[in-house]
Amino acid sequence: MSMRWKKLIGVFLLIGIIAIYALLVMRVAVAVLPTAGGLAEFFFYAVAGLAWVVPVRYLIVWMNTPGKNDPAQG
Secondary structure (H helix, E strand, C coil): CCHHHHHHHHHHHHHHHHHHHHHHHHHHHHHHHHHCCHHHHHHHHHHHHHHCHHHHHHHHHHHCCCCCCCCCCC
16 A cells, blocks of 8 residues: 555544543543532643554554555665
């Protein structure tokens, strides 16, 4: 698959992953945080705000690897 197609597919996957992740985080926040204190809310949002980077990193690496049909980088 060429890099061009990988990037097109990757953009839509990225949007989908972030949308689903945001909905899941909101659902967990509504279920857990009303009874938590301010410090717990701070740490929850700090971790949740950065946790999406880990899975998306692998998608971005995949998007930027040359495919079989791409000319050799050199």
